[in-house]
Amino acid sequence: MIELNANQIAEATGGRLTATVDPNSVVTSANTDSREMNPGALFIARRGQTTDGHNFITAARQAGATLILAERETQDGLGAIDPAVIVEDSTQAMGHLARYIVDKIREHSETTVIAITGSVGKTSTKDALAAMLATQGPTTAPQGSYNGEVGVPLTIFTAALDTRYLVVEMGADRIGNITELTDIVRPDISVVLTVGTAHAASFGSVDNIAQTKGEIVEALPAGGIAVLNADDIRVAEMAERVPDQASTLWFSAAYAPPQRERLVYAADAATTKNENPHFTLQYFGSDADEADRTGYDVTAQLIGEHHTTNLLAAATAAFAADIPLDTIASLIPTITATSAHRMARTDRPDGITILDDAYNANPESMRAGLKTLAMLGRNTGRRTWAVLGPMLELGDAHAKEHILLGEVVVRLNIDQLVVVGSTARALYTGAVNEGSWGDEVDYVLSNDEALELLAQHVEPGDIIFVKGSNGTRLWELADQLTTAQLVAHKEKRK
Ligand SMILES: Nc1ncnc2c1ncn2[C@@H]1O[C@H](COP(=O)(O)OP(=O)(O)OP(=O)(O)O)[C@@H](O)[C@H]1O
Ligand SMILES: [Mg+2]
Known part of the structure; x- marks a missing residue:
């Protein structure tokens, strides 16, 4: 994490410092898990579904935490007040702190923030994209499937000041969830994979799922790029929700004569005997150069035809981030499943x-x-x-x-x-x-x-x-x- 002092954390979260905070203390990492503390850590005490992090403050301090983010004052074994930033809601405060950190990272040097959502394939796409971007500059991406109000801030807490590419996975289970996350990271590039039935129970309907996922493109700034799946009708409809000053790049895993401008697609998509996707990565658009139009043959190591879509999504996001298509094509065969238990x-x-x-x-x-x-x-x-x-x-x-x-x-x-x-x-x-x-x-x-x-x-x-x-x-x-x-x-x- 970037180094922050107690005042900065109070400023970022709108919190109040307990009298016991040493104003010169700095933190260099932050976590909600008291077992993941190291010297100089900020321990975030939040009330989870089953346990209350406030019960672990002593353990966190023993493990090296120098500062606590909590919803109430607590005392150590000797009755002294634990040095803390007191906020109303620790989870929300994590978001505010993450937003503050993203600002600092952007101020320090050029940073491109890429957010990914969809009902399926987010983590696979995130892993593929992060692997591509990491060859181009310092890249921060979530561990595993961190993708919510806790996982997104935790991801940002791991980012270094010189982060060139910040990749964020965004999951949702109700309307408004994605906006809460885009408020934290303010993506430059927003990727939508599919609208399916995942979490249908909490959303009530597939329309509500589409409504929520589309929030990711509504958040784009002037110059931002929406990366949309042309093969999924509900995702394609989101193009209408892209702000006027932003633009859309499309991807499609289906070979058809390209129907859309600015389309990255897989021509002759098939799988090998071992079910590794192979295809010709091509770009169709009035701004396409000859080589990109003709395309590049690639064979991936990932297993399953469905990864063609994920690889195209990752390739298109990388292309939106100005990585040349031939470079992207040369990286696709090197990509492996980095998160566990995925094929x-x-x-x-x-x-x-x-x-x-x-x-x-x-x-x-x-x-x-x-x-x-x-x-x-x-x-x-x-x-x-x-x-x-x-x-x-x-x-x-x-x-x-x-x-x-x-x-x-x-x-x-x-x-x-x-x-x-x-x-x-x-x-x-x-x-x-x-x-x-x-x-x-x-x-x-x-x-x-x-x-x-x-x-x-x-x-x-x-x-x-x-x-x-x-x-x-x-x-x-x-x-x-x-x-x-x-x-x-x-x-x-x-
Ligand atoms: N494009 C796809 N179509 C269908 N299934 C897919 C696709 N991509 C990945 N899968 C499968 O879906 C499962 C979840 O993949 P992944 O973790 O990438 O998705 P996710 O969107 O991050 O899921 P979660 O919401 O649980 O974090 C895996 O079993 C994977 O093999
Ligand atoms: Mg995931």
Whole structure:
């Protein structure tokens, strides 16, 4: 984090300093987790859903925190008031502090801020974009999937003063959420991937989701650039919400004769035998030079056709940030999945392949992952297993979406389905009813049962795909599967 003194933090947050604050004290990092403190840290005490950070102030100070951001005065073990900046709402104060830091970073040197939203693919796109930008200048991007009122400020707290590119992921679960985040970072480039059904329950309708995601382009300043997915009608409609002084760059993963000006697209998009996307990266527009118009052939390392969209989004955002298209094309093959559990492929020595996509799940990402699994099976003649947990947060659509997904598994000709957890039971029902399946589908209640079942039945050559909502911890099963004894275990049982 940039170095800040106590007065600056009070100024940024509109807070008041306790009498015990040493006016010369400076902080060089900030976090809400008392286990992540180091000397010179600012500990932010916030009330979370399950715990109250104010209970950890002593621990944070013992771990080196020099200053606290809190909603009330607290005392240390000796009865002395902890040195703190007192604010009304710590979470909001984090946003204000982050905004202040973004200002300082911008004042120091040229900085381009790129914000990414969408119902699916944000983290994948953010990781790809950050990897590209990091070759061009100091880049700050979120850890994992940090994308909310806490994650966005925490990302900014990690930024250095000389940050050239700041990449921010933005998630939302209600109208106004994205505006709260754009108020903090004020993006120069805003990327919208898709409008899907993620968090449909809290939004009430898909229209509300589109309304909220579009807030990201409304926030653009004069000269700002909206990067919009031409293949998603609800995203394309957001072009009308781009302020007059800003402009739009389009991307499309579908090959069609380009229909729009200023379009970065994938011509001849396909996948290799290992389901790595390959395509010709092209730019169509009256300002396009000949080489960009003809394009550059690329093959990515990421797995799954759906990454074509994410790579194009990242490429277009980098292009909007003035990186030449040929440079971008040369970087695409170097990009790997940096955040965990996103189509992570492990080829075990016994010939079994684990595809761990267990970071999270919703109907769109489930279909994308299952399609990739089906294609891999078809390309290689190997047997495919889908080990699926529930998709959470679907509200009233829960049963219907699970039944539909069960049908999809059958229609994709996945060889074996293992449904994990009672919340996912409708998935089992959907598959059974669609396919008159018998042995091809199993229903188990826990990760342990799933592991046991797989250990008994998998064989060398099988591909096991694991996916479910984050809250169900299916990634623990995926982790176990990468190392557990599977085939040998089975032989022992005979
Ligand atoms: N364009 C896409 N279409 C369909 N599925 C995708 C796409 N991109 C990624 N996925 C899949 O969706 C899941 C989530 O991907 P990712 O983490 O990139 O999305 P996200 O938008 O950041 O999600 P979250 O809102 O949970 O942070 C992964 O399983 C990934 O394989
Ligand atoms: Mg994410």
